[in-house]
Amino acid sequence: MEKPLFTLDKEEFRKEVVHHLRTTLGTSEIKASKQAWWMATCVTINHMLFERLTSTQQTHLKKDTRAVHYFSAEFLMGRLTANNLHNLGLYKVCEEALKDLDLDLADLCEEEPDMALGNGGLGRLAACFIDSLATLGYPALGYGLHYEHGLFRQEIRDGRQVERPDSWREYGNPWEICRPESVQDIPLYGYVETVFGDDCKVRKVWRPGRVIKGVPWDIPIVGFGAQTVNILRLWESRASDFFDWDVFNHGGYVDSQKEKAEAETISKVLYPNDETEAGKELRLIQQYFFCACSLKDIMRRYKRTHTDFKAFAPQIAIQLNDTHPTVAIPELMRELIDEEGLEWQEAWDICTKVFSYTNHTLLPEALETWPVYLFERVLPRHLEIIYEINARFLKNEVDAKWPGNNDIKRKLSIIDEGNPRRVRMANLCVITSHKVNGVAEIHSKLVKEDLFPEFNELWPDKFCNVTNGVTPRRWLLSCNQELADLFTETVGTAWPLNLDALRAVNKFADDPAFQKKFMDIKQHNKQKLVKVIKAETGIDVSAEAIFDIQIKRLHEYKRQQLNLLHIMVLYRRLLLNPDYDMHPRVFIFGSKAAPGYRVAKDIIYAINKVGERINNDPRIKDKLKVVFMPNYRVSLAEKLIPAADVSEQISTAGYEASGTGNMKLAMNGAITIGTLDGANIEIAEEVGEDNCVIFGLTVEQVKELKARGYNPWDYYYANPEIKAALDWLDTDYFTPGHPGELQSIKKALLDYGDTYLTLADFAAYDEAHKRVDSLYRDKARWAKMAIINAASVGKFNSDRSIEDYIRQIWHLEKCDIA
Numbered sequence: 001m002e003k004p005l006f007t008l009d010k011e012e013f014r015k016e017v018v019h020h021l022r023t024t025l026g027t028s029e030i031k032a033s034k035q036a037w038w039m040a041t042c043v044t045i046n047h048m049l050f051e052r053l054t055s056t057q058q059t060h061l062k063k064d065t066r067a068v069h070y071f072s073a074e075f076l077m078g079r080l081t082a083n084n085l086h087n088l089g090l091y092k093v094c095e096e097a098l099k100d101l102d103l104d105l106a107d108l109c110e111e112e113p114d115m116a117l118g119n120g121g122l123g124r125l126a127a128c129f130i131d132s133l134a135t136l137g138y139p140a141l142g143y144g145l146h147y148e149h150g151l152f153r154q155e156i157r158d159g160r161q162v163e164r165p166d167s168w169r170e171y172g173n174p175w176e177i178c179r180p181e182s183v184q185d186i187p188l189y190g191y192v193e194t195v196f197g198d199d200c201k202v203r204k205v206w207r208p209g210r211v212i213k214g215v216p217w218d219i220p221i222v223g224f225g226a227q228t229v230n231i232l233r234l235w236e237s238r239a240s241d242f243f244d245w246d247v248f249n250h251g252g253y254v255d256s257q258k259e260k261a262e263a264e265t266i267s268k269v270l271y272p273n274d275e276t277e278a279g280k281e282l283r284l285i286q287q288y289f290f291c292a293c294s295l296k297d298i299m300r301r302y303k304r305t306h307t308d309f310k311a312f313a314p315q316i317a318i319q320l321n322d323t324h325p326t327v328a329i330p331e332l333m334r335e336l337i338d339e340e341g342l343e344w345q346e347a348w349d350i351c352t353k354v355f356s357y358t359n360h361t362l363l364p365e366a367l368e369t370w371p372v373y374l375f376e377r378v379l380p381r382h383l384e385i386i387y388e389i390n391a392r393f394l395k396n397e398v399d400a401k402w403p404g405n406n407d408i409k410r411k412l413s414i415i416d417e418g419n420p421r422r423v424r425m426a427n428l429c430v431i432t433s434h435k436v437n438g439v440a441e442i443h444s445k446l447v448k449e450d451l452f453p454e455f456n457e458l459w460p461d462k463f464c465n466v467t468n469g470v471t472p473r474r475w476l477l478s479c480n481q482e483l484a485d486l487f488t489e490t491v492g493t494a495w496p497l498n499l500d501a502l503r504a505v506n507k508f509a510d511d512p513a514f515q516k517k518f519m520d521i522k523q524h525n526k527q528k529l530v531k532v533i534k535a536e537t538g539i540d541v542s543a544e545a546i547f548d549i550q551i552k553r554l555h556e557y558k559r560q561q562l563n564l565l566h567i568m569v570l571y572r573r574l575l576l577n578p579d580y581d582m583h584p585r586v587f588i589f590g591s592k593a594a595p596g597y598r599v600a601k602d603i604i605y606a607i608n609k610v611g612e613r614i615n616n617d618p619r620i621k622d623k624l625k626v627v628f629m630p631n632y633r634v635s636l637a638e639k640l641i642p643a644a645d646v647s648e649q650i651s652t653a654g655y656e657a658s659g660t661g662n663m664k665l666a667m668n669g670a671i672t673i674g675t676l677d678g679a680n681i682e683i684a685e686e687v688g689e690d691n692c693v694i695f696g697l698t699v700e701q702v703k704e705l706k707a708r709g710y711n712p713w714d715y716y717y718a719n720p721e722i723k724a725a726l727d728w729l730d731t732d733y734f735t736p737g738h739p740g741e742l743q744s745i746k747k748a749l750l751d752y753g754d755t756y757l758t759l760a761d762f763a764a765y766d767e768a769h770k771r772v773d774s775l776y777r778d779k780a781r782w783a784k785m786a787i788i789n790a791a792s793v794g795k796f797n798s799d800r801s802i803e804d805y806i807r808q809i810w811h812l813e814k815c816d817i818a
């Protein structure tokens, strides 16, 4: 399958590794640890990679190409060793070379810590997108933050989540290169002065109270086939060189250390909230810090080949990954007006052409707003600029369309006039951007109709859809090599680039010989996972059971509690009737809760406690097992997904913008049990309604029920199994000696109104699981469904998403690299 771009054979590769072990790592074959061998392998890979990196960057400079700049507070990269080897076409060569040294490549890859600089879907999407951009040969840069600590490491102690710091670069990271030649100075705080210039013009001058240094670290992003190697540039904060040496020299050593520590705090740690914004000053500073660094970097590069700003918009596209980088908008305005001397209108025209914005959520608590007083203290000049943008918008656009309508003005204003007054980042994004996209068809529709209906009336052409995707290189080729080999045997080598080519596999979906091959691979993946589960949790599970997997951040709208409630109902059925007819099932969860999200943490506790009781109950004869895998992360996902039979995608309709785990699981032959939400709808369209198990209320029905007045108690009293399961939570059955420890879950579902309609969807969910059970017993039917799923999700290749962005939003051209 792999056509090596590099003609290195395994002998040469082996020699290189040994050479680097001795000369770069300073050790020898006899003494070397696994970690040293892994490092030596990475250095060998880098040798080739840097060469491609340099030629790519030189070509982009020489051809003066238009490029997209993907601004994201998060890039959830995971591990890079196997990925880089696959994309360089050197995986098998390296594997063979290491075998001759008695080393196992997969085993060495386990030495690499995950680069977990993201929370979940949004951060992982950014990682898939930069992979696709490089693969397709587009000039692109990722810009973000170089967090010292990524998302916390999750430990489970007596069933509860405990957060531990993640130190992904404690012992050095072979994939990043520091670029001291491109450091930036970033101002903060201070005040704005109005000055009368020599040109007789009144200008605004920001007199900052503080300056922070931004140090760039580059991660090379290797496209599949390794023609293009783009850059992910992450900014680390340091104390500036304007450092107060006088304080230092006058005995202020301790004070000066404090200033240094404060500067370094900015890129110290990733905020672990998904879906709720923290509203903390440090987070606003993080956002401004990386946006300002990135814009200065763009400006510096632009000025190497241009003397005015006429070509700026034609050359530069900036994509805002959610509202987290929104402050880039007033920052670019400030740079162009205050520093480069452009007129307001010229600067505004540039900004409206350069920026575009991706929305990832409709949840009101996730829409970012900043208190005006905070904004003013940290970024005084930016607040002035935002006021000016707002005044012009309200006058020229809103008042023109809805004369005298103060309600609409209040609603569309960038400033929320509540107490305290707040800056609405999403409004600023929509007003400035030339395109605003949602991440799945239904989500984009709801963005237009429910979230921004008036903006949509003002500018109907602004809103569009780009359905998410995932890179099949990581999520199939690399994580499920046996299935990848079977596909290559069957349809040839084109599929990792053109995933639609797998449609040709569909004609074997009924072929018993092919079904056996396919299901043998699934079985083998399950057996491998059995060992991981044992090692990580001590729980014994059988690979003969159905592996039913729900992996995603913990949130009430994603409804892990619905899954748990159903597990309890199954358990009770088995207790009441030991012969209750069901195929053995292992329910597997992987999930982190935001540290401050109480109910989410309680749900994790409940899953663990219910699981403990079930797993140790001899009466149910191993028909049911519950596994909570600690510390869910990209590298664990790569082990879970290939082993899944069933994919749980059970969010309340209208709340999951897209989902991307749903795509990865289907791609690896799991059957979706899902609601008509996010990209599930499009997955069902692609694989066919017969090949997934759809259940539950639709978006319209959810709205209807809420409008009518939803009362969860109705369902509690009407369904004895729901009642029994919820009442069970009041007892100490799952927490012996501690009754009431699981009460908060019942409370959320009854007393607090069950915001996400868990009880309303329960009966349909239960029926759906019965369908899953009966489908699985028909081995041929199940195999056929699994094959059709894996072969029919070509649409969800992130390459397709990127081509959609290019066509609708970025308008880039591919660039051949010499």
Ligand code: F55
Pocket (backbone or CB within 6 Å): 119, 120, 121, 122, 123, 125, 273, 274, 275, 276, 277, 278, 360, 361, 366, 439, 468, 656, 657, 658, 659, 660, 678
């Ligand atoms: C992170 C930080 C903040 Cl402050 C808010 C949200 C997040 C975050 O991680 N959001 C997130 O992951 N959203 C998800 O984005 C995915 C990619 O578009 C979607 O598939 C998914 O539906 C959505 O929840």
